Each structure stands twice: as C-alpha cells, then as structure tokens.
Amino acid sequence: MPPAEATPPRERGRAARYPFSAVVGMADLKLALLINAVSPGVGGVLVRGEKGTAKSTIVRALAALLPPVAVADGCRFSCDPRASDPGCPDAPHGGAGRERAARLVELPVGASEDRLTGSLDIERALTEGVKAFEPGLLAAAHRGVLYVDEVNLLHDHLVDLLLDAAAMGESHVEREGVSVRHAARFLLVGTMNPEEGELRPQLLDRFGLTVEVAATRDPAERAEVVRRRLRFEDDPEGFAAGWAGEEAALAGRIAAARDRLPGVELTDTALRQITAVCASFEVDGLRADLVTARAAIALAAWHGRAAVDADDVRTAARLALPHRRRRDPFDAPGLDRQKLDEVLDEHGDPDPDPEPPDDGPDGPDGSGGPDGPGGGAPGDDLPQEGGEPSEPSEPSVGSGQGRSSDTEPAPADAAYRPRLFTVPGVGAGAPGRRSKARSPYGRVSGARPGARGLHLTATLRAAAPHQVARGRAGRGLVVTPDDLREAVRDGREGNLVLFVVDASGSMAARKRMRAVKGAVLSLLLDAYQRRDKVGLITFRGADAELALPPTSSVEAGARRLERLPTGGRTPLSAGLLRAAEVLRVERLRDPARRPLLVVVTDGRATHGPDPARTAGLLAGALGGGASVVVDCESGPVRLGLAGALGARLGAEVVHLDRLGADALAGVVRDARSVA
Numbered sequence: 001m002p003p004a005e006a007t008p009p010r011e012r013g014r015a016a017r018y019p020f021s022a023v024v025g026m027a028d029l030k031l032a033l034l035i036n037a038v039s040p041g042v043g044g045v046l047v048r049g050e051k052g053t054a055k056s057t058i059v060r061a062l063a064a065l066l067p068p069v070a071v072a073d074g075c076r077f078s079c080d081p082r083a084s085d086p087g088c089p090d091a092p093h094g095g096a097g098r099e100r101a102a103r104l105v106e107l108p109v110g111a112s113e114d115r116l117t118g119s120l121d122i123e124r125a126l127t128e129g130v131k132a133f134e135p136g137l138l139a140a141a142h143r144g145v146l147y148v149d150e151v152n153l154l155h156d157h158l159v160d161l162l163l164d165a166a167a168m169g170e171s172h173v174e175r176e177g178v179s180v181r182h183a184a185r186f187l188l189v190g191t192m193n194p195e196e197g198e199l200r201p202q203l204l205d206r207f208g209l210t211v212e213v214a215a216t217r218d219p220a221e222r223a224e225v226v227r228r229r230l231r232f233e234d235d236p237e238g239f240a241a242g243w244a245g246e247e248a249a250l251a252g253r254i255a256a257a258r259d260r261l262p263g264v265e266l267t268d269t270a271l272r273q274i275t276a277v278c279a280s281f282e283v284d285g286l287r288a289d290l291v292t293a294r295a296a297i298a299l300a301a302w303h304g305r306a307a308v309d310a311d312d313v314r315t316a317a318r319l320a321l322p323h324r325r326r327r328d329p330f331d332a333p334g335l336d337r338q339k340l341d342e343v344l345d346e347h348g349d350p351d352p353d354p355e356p357p358d359d360g361p362d363g364p365d366g367s368g369g370p371d372g373p374g375g376g377a378p379g380d381d382l383p384q385e386g387g388e389p390s391e392p393s394e395p396s397v398g399s400g401q402g403r404s405s406d407t408e409p410a411p412a413d414a415a416y417r418p419r420l421f422t423v424p425g426v427g428a429g430a431p432g433r434r435s436k437a438r439s440p441y442g443r444v445s446g447a448r449p450g451a452r453g454l455h456l457t458a459t460l461r462a463a464a465p466h467q468v469a470r471g472r473a474g475r476g477l478v479v480t481p482d483d484l485r486e487a488v489r490d491g492r493e494g495n496l497v498l499f500v501v502d503a504s505g506s507m508a509a510r511k512r513m514r515a516v517k518g519a520v521l522s523l524l525l526d527a528y529q530r531r532d533k534v535g536l537i538t539f540r541g542a543d544a545e546l547a548l549p550p551t552s553s554v555e556a557g558a559r560r561l562e563r564l565p566t567g568g569r570t571p572l573s574a575g576l577l578r579a580a581e582v583l584r585v586e587r588l589r590d591p592a593r594r595p596l597l598v599v600v601t602d603g604r605a606t607h608g609p610d611p612a613r614t615a616g617l618l619a620g621a622l623g624g625g626a627s628v629v630v631d632c633e634s635g636p637v638r639l640g641l642a643g644a645l646g647a648r649l650g651a652e653v654v655h656l657d658r659l660g661a662d663a664l665a666g667v668v669r670d671a672r673s674v675a
Contacts, residue, residue: 018232020061021246022239023054024225025216032209032319033062036187038257039298043208043291044166044188046151046199046323053213054225055191059147062189063104065251067258069143072097076135077182078142089133089180103144105137105186107162109153116158117171120178120456133180138162138171141186151190152197153552156531159199162188163206197552198528205284208291210323257301264300266293269349270308276347277317277340283324292320310344423495423594423626434495434530434596450486458485494531495596496550496586499523499557500579502601503540504570507632513566516600516632519656520561523598528554533593535582536560539575541568542607546578550586572605572645576618583625597627599649600656602634603641619648627651 023030032045047055072081072093079088081097107116118136137146148154148162165171171184190207192199204210216222232239240247274296278288295316300308322335426436447458463483470478499520507513527534534557536548547560576599583595605611629651631642646653 017064017240018057018061018229019240019243019247020058020065021250022228022232022243023058023061024221024228026054026058026213028319029055029058029211029213031315032211033058033189034254034302035209035295035298035316035319036189037062037066037254038302039261039294040185040187041169042294042298043206044190046204046207046210047189047191047213048194048210049191049213050195050215051193053215055213056147056149059145059189059191060104062187063102063145065247065254066102066145066187067251067255068099068101070097070099071143077139078144079183080143085183087181089182103140105141105144105146107137107146107148107154109148109150111137111154111158113158113161116161117165117173118180119173133173133178135182136171138165138184138186139182142182142184144186146186146188148188148190150192150196152192152194152199156200156203159203159206163203167206195551195553195556197531198555200529204323205287207323209295209319211319212322253302257298257304260301260304261298263306264297265307266297267307269347270296270310270313273310273313273344273347274317277313277343278321280339280343281321281325281335283321288321288324292316295320310348314340314344423596434492434532436492447485448488449482450484455485455487458487459483492530494533494593496533496535496583496590496593497523497527497596497598498535498537498550498579498582500537500539500544500575500597500599500601501561501564502570502572502575502604502632503538503564503566504604504606505540505567506570506602506604506606507566512632512634515656517561517564519630520600521558524554524557524561527557532596533590535586537575537578537582538564539571539578540566542571542574544571544574544578546582550582569607570604571607571611572601572603573608573611573614573618575599575601576615576622580618580622583622595625597622597625597649597651598630599627599645599651600630600632601642601645602632603629603639603643603645605641615645616648619645623648623650625650629653631655 020030029045029047036042036045047059049055069078070080070082072079072084072090073095075088075090075093077085077088077090079085079090079093081093081095084091084093086092114136116136117138118134121132121134146162146166151159154162165184166186166188169183169185171182173180188207216225228239271293274292275289278286278292292313293316296308296312299312299315300306303312305312317340318335318337325335422434422436447455459479460477462485463477463479466480466483467478470480472478501516501520503513507516524534531552533550533552534548534554535546535550536557538545538547547564548557551557579597579599583597586593586595605615608614627646627649629642629646629649631646631653633639633642634656643653645651
C-alpha cells in the first residue's frame with residue numbers, strides 16, 4: 001500500500017494566481033517577503049492589517065517567484081538529490097531526481113497537531129501491523145512556503161510547534177512509538193486581522209519580520225486596485241500573461257540574490273550598529289539581533305552589494321524590531337525613526353575628514369539633501385507599480401499600505417491584579433485557558449467510541465478479543481468500526497466574557513470611575529491571556545449601549561473603555577436587558593462558547609418605572625448562568641444593593657477594592673452550575 005502522503009497537498013495553479021508585481025503599493029510588505037525569499041533563515045513574516053487589504057493575495061503570489069527545486073525520486077520530504085539528508089526517513093535516495101515548482105502549503109486554522117507534524121500511519125498499522133510515519137504539512141512545505149491565514153486564531157501550542165520548526169529548520173516527532181526527525185526549512189508567512197485578537201508577545205517575537213498594512217485612502221490608487229482586480233477576474237490567464245515579464249525579472253533577481261548571499265560581508269561597523277539598535281530599544285533576548293543581522297545581509301544581497309551598510313541595517317531594524325517592543329496587548333507595535341537614526345549615526349564609522357559647516361539653506365541643521373534624514377529609503381528600487389506593464393510606473397509607496405508605525409508604544413496602566421473567574425462545569429468550546437473543557441489539545445484522560453483523534457491503544461485493546469472470531473490470518477489486525485476509540489482529553493476553553501459597566505452619575509465621581517476602568521482593564525488583560533472573546537455594554541442616562549460587540553480583540557475593548565462617557569441616571573434594567581439579548585444572539589452564533597457575565601455596578605437603579613423591582617426581575621431571569629458582580633459601592637454607609645443584585649443573579653460578588661488583593665488571585669471553584 002502506498003504511503004498516505006504520496007499525493008502532495010493541493011497546489012494552486014500558476015495561471016490563476018494574481019501576479020506579485022501587479023499588487024499596488026505595499027512596498028514594506030513586498031520588501032519583507034522578498035527578504036525572506038532571499039534568506040528564509042530570517043524567520044518569516046507576520047502581516048498585521050485590517051480585512052480586505054490583499055494580505056492573502058500577495059502572499060500566495062510569492063510562491064510563483066521562488067526558484068524551482070530539485071527533489072529526490074520517491075522522497076516525501078523533498079530532499080535535494082545533490083545534497084541528500086542521510087537522516088531523512090525515506091533515505092537512501094537513488095536516481096537523478098526531478099525538478100518541480102516551489103510549493104505553497106496552507107495550514108488551516110482548524111488543523112490538528114497530527115496534520116501539522118505528521119504521525120503514525122494508522123491505516124498501515126492496523127492493516128499491515130507495521131509502524132510507518134505519515135508526513136504532515138511541515139514536510140510538505142520543506143523548501144517552499146508555509147502560509148497560515150488568521151494565525152492569531154491558531155491554537156497557541158500549534159503556533160509554538162510551527163515556529164520551533166521554522167527556527168530549527170527541522171521537525172522532530174515522538175509519538176505512538178514513532179520517532180522521526182526530518183528537515184523542515186520553509187518561508188513562513190502568517191497573516192492576521194488584529195481586530196479578531198492578538199498573538200501573545202512571546203509568539204510575536206518568534207516571527208522574524210512584521211509589517212502593518214492598511215488600505216490606501218487615495219481615491220486614484222483605490223481605483224487602480226479595483227481596476228486591476230476586475231481585469232484579473234475577467235481573464236486570469238491574460239492578466240497574468242501581461243505581467244509575465246515583470247514576474248520573470250523579479251524571480252531572476254531573487255535567484256541572483258540567493259547566489260550572492262553567502263558572499264555578503266557583515267562588517268564590524270554594521271554589526272555594532274545592529275547590536276546598539278537592539279540594546280537601545282530594549283528588546284528582550286538576542287533573537288532580535290540575529291534576525292536584524294540576517295535581514296540586513298539579505299537586503300545587501302538583494303541590492304547587489306558586497307557588504308552590509310547603514311541603510312540595510314536601518315531597513316532591517318524597521319521591519320524586525322517594532323513587534324518585539326510590545327510589553328502587553330494594549331501596546332501598538334512601533335519604532336521611533338528619529339531615535340533609530342541617532343543610534344545608527346552614533347555607532348557608525350567616524351568621518352575622518354568632516355566637512356566644515358555650511359551656512360546655506362541645507363546647512364547646520366543637516367536637513368538638506370535627498371539622502372539626509374528621511375530621504376532615500378532602501379528598497380526604493382523595488383518593482384514599481386504602474387497601470388499596466390507597458391505604462392509609466394507610479395511610486396511604490398504612496399498609499400500607507402505596508403507601513404511600519406512611527407509611534408512609541410505606551411504601556412497600559414492596569415493597577416489591579418486580576419483574579420481568575422471561571423465558568424463552572426466542563427465545556428467543549430474554543431481552546432483557551434479559562435474554564436475546564438473537553439479539548440482536542442488537553443491531557444488524555446480516557447477513551448470513548450469514535451474516530452476523531454484516534455486513541456490507538458484503546459482501539460487495539462477493543463479489537464484484540466475478537467480476532468479469533470473474525471478469522472484473523474497473518475499479521476494484519478482485523479478491525480471493525482465498532483472497535484474505534486477516540487481520546488478523551490481534559491483541557492481548557494476560552495469563554496465569552498461580557499462586561500456590563502455602570503457609567504451613570506452615581507459612578508461618575510472621578511476617583512471611583514478611574515478605579516473601575518483600572519479593574520476592568522485588568523480583567524480585559526486576563527481575558528486576552530486566556531483567549532476569551534469579550535463584549536462591553538455600558539448603561540447611563542436613559543438606555544444601555546453595546547459599546548463593543550463580542551470580539552477576540554481586547555485591544556478594541558481597551559479603546560472603548562478609555563473613551564467611556566459617564567453621567568446621568570442609572571438604567572440598570574436596560575443594561576441587564578441588553579446583556580440578555582447579546583447572550584441570546586451569541587448562543588445562536590457560537591453555541592459551544594460558554595458565557596461569563598461580569599456586572600460592574602454599585603447596584604443602584606434610578607431610571608424607568610419601578611427601577612429597583614424591574615432590575616431585580618431581570619436579574620432573576622438572567623440567574624443560573626455563570627456571572628460575577630463587581631461591587632463598586634463606597635463610603636462609610638453602604639446599602640448592599642450590588643450584593644442583592646448578585647444574589648438574584650446567583651453570582652459571585654467581589655468588591656472593587658478586593659480585585660487588587662494578592663490573596664484573591666485564586667480560582668472561583670464554588671460557583672453555581674450553569675443552567
């Protein structure tokens with residue numbers, strides 16, 4: 001029986017792929033991808049940007065530009081026949097091999113660990129009684145491109161495996177009695193929309209370069225984007241043929257840069273500048289230094305230079321450092337360009353014969369000249385984007401697309417230590433770190449009938465007693481569908497954390513509202529770390545507002561909280577009613593994700609007919625679900641209204657002041673069961 005992975009993953013037809021050269025703008029993104037095409041050791045590219053900015057289009061177009069690869073005959077791991085890996089599971093290799101195009105392999109968000117790294121070939125184990133390895137997507141992507149769309153939605157442990165393989169250039173699989181190590185060197189590209197949730201800073205650091213993209217606001221440039229896309233959709237082959245010359249020239253330049261790469265010199269001056277920049281921007285560890293050095297060497301090779309210069313270092317740092325300066329999810333990636341230039345100048349080669357000061361218009365301030373500060377950015381000789389290949393070209397940067405932020409990130413100021421609130425019971429929602437769940441990624445605790453996530457030992461144990469009755473002959477095990485067992489895993493899930501915040505006049509005293517925002521911000525940070533979705537409802541005046549529909553972007557929640565207006569009466573019942581409606585809709589939209597309601601209030605209700613009684617009735621209707629009431633009442637005389645609200649909700653009641661106590665950082669274990 002042939003190996004299960006004998007047929008490679010589906011490759012997209014070259015004729016139907018949008019040309020890389022035809023993408024308008026996005027100079028930084030193009031340059032970052034080309035740097036990695038020249039030197040995959042840079043560590044890949046993370047592309048962050050809003051939806052509809054052609055992130056996926058340009059990544060998929062890159063594979064067509066990569067040089068073809070020679071692969072050994074019959075090797076499922078794409079070994080080079082001229083430099084065969086003796087440790088390859090399919091070694092030894094014979095024959096002259098064959099040449100094929102570099103692959104673009106896509107990793108779906110819902111992929112399992114087995115699909116990514118490979119695993120025991122279950123079919124051959126059960127039918128032939130042999131141990132055989134079934135390669136995964138890491139093997140398929142070797143010497144090509146591995147693309148992960150919505151990488152921020154991929155489970156963290158899969159991202160860890162992916163980035164480990166990209167960093168080491170190999171994949172090591174130890175499971176089900178199989179021990180395999182194979183080469184896995186590929187160009188890794190991840191794209192994400194920050195509005196759908198962020199990657200943890202530890203994972204951000206593992207990507208070599210990062211680029212922020214946004215749609216251009218220039219009407220003429222937007223029109224050109226639409227015009228080209230419509231032409232492509234009408235005639236993909238004809239459109240691609242019109243750009244074939246530009247594509248061939250770009251592919252040739254990549255191949256030439258790869259050939260030059262080993263001979264590029266990283267001078268002592270350039271290395272000193274790299275390490276000085278990384279130290280000045282206070283990035284953690286030494287990965288930033290290595291990535292910046294590799295990227296600068298690749299840039300020099302791309303530009304045809306024999307040695308790295310200051311412009312290469314400047315561009316490499318601009319792409320390699322912004323995402324490494326984040327300290328929490330509320331910090332925006334950014335790099336101070338002026339500070340970068342100052343550090344490079346300080347640690348560059350001294351001028352042995354400086355020119356005397358010039359009192360002309362370009363004189364002592366040093367601002368004149370096209371190559372002064374702010375001028376002549378490296379990478380300006382990227383292929384230019386014009387109307388069609390034969391038309392005059394337009395500037396490669398003019399849209400804001402593919403830009404890196406110039407702003408210094410400001411640390412979030414959360415004065416409270418969040419305590420962990422959980423939803424009681426055992427769920428089966430999205431993987432996360434909050435509540436107990438049956439998860440495909442947790443610790444194996446047992447087995448049950450089924451074929452998803454096969455538990456091999458339990459399956460063999462179920463089939464073994466029936467072999468004589470089934471007339472087994474030979475080594476193969478006779479297995480029926482009734483024998484199949486799947487693993488039961490205990491893990492954690494992410495929840496929907498819905499905040500209902502009182503912003504009325506009774507909360508508007510400056511000191512109290514500041515404390516409320518600090519507490520909610522700490523809970524938002526906790527939700528980010530535990531991979532929750534968050535929503536924010538505020539109530540004040542005469543009504544309640546859904547300030548933030550449920551989203552995985554806690555960054556958006558922090559922005560809404562910062563701009564939260566206060567004052568007016570207290571429509572508590574309106575806030576509870578809006579919460580009930582949001583929870584109802586979310587149960588229909590995502591029934592597996594269990595909600596946790598967090599009501600932040602002093603318990604007063606001062607708007608509407610019989611407001612206190614109405615609020616109590618609504619709280620009783622919401623009761624039974626997992627909920628927490630953060631009691632914001634202060635002063636020497638307290639009415640205990642928030643406590644009464646919590647009792648009607650069946651909620652854990654925590655006073656605002658106690659959220660900051662170190663002794664209360666434990667888990668709520670005795671909450672009532674979810675109805």
